[in-house]
Amino acid sequence: MDLIKRLGLNKNEVGNQSHIEVNTEMCKICVDKPCIKVCPAGTYEEDKENGISVHYERCLECGAALYACPFGALQFKYPEKGVSYIYG
Ligand code: SF4
Incomplete structure (x- = not known):
């Protein structure tokens, strides 16, 4: 099975609380906000x-924003439910 097909089998289960913490005092003075630009998931x-x-429910866990x-x-930990891989 090729990579694209394997990635299509990933399943995200969203946890009840955010796995990303942000110090918004820094964000208030951050002019360019590169996290917005590099995150592929919005x-x-x-x-x-x-x-x-x-x-946080959109996060693909790539870590680019870090x-x-x-x-x-940003403080990041892997989500409680993580990503499940379903191989069929
Ligand atoms: S890059 Fe994003 S998370 Fe980091 S300080 Fe700027 S706005 Fe906040």
Whole structure:
């Protein structure tokens, strides 16, 4: 089975609480907000009040935003339910 077909078998189960914590004090002064640009899943959105809002249920666990954030404002742990791989 090729990679594209295997990835299509991934199944995300969303947990009840966010596995991503963000220090929004940093986000308020972060002008470029690179997390928004590098995340392929649209997990981060600009928020006028807090600087950023996090939609953890969209996260694909790639970790790109952790490396892109210039302030180290993100804390990430693997989600409680993780990703299930279903091979048929
Ligand atoms: S890159 Fe970091 S500091 Fe900037 S908005 Fe995103 S999480 Fe906040």
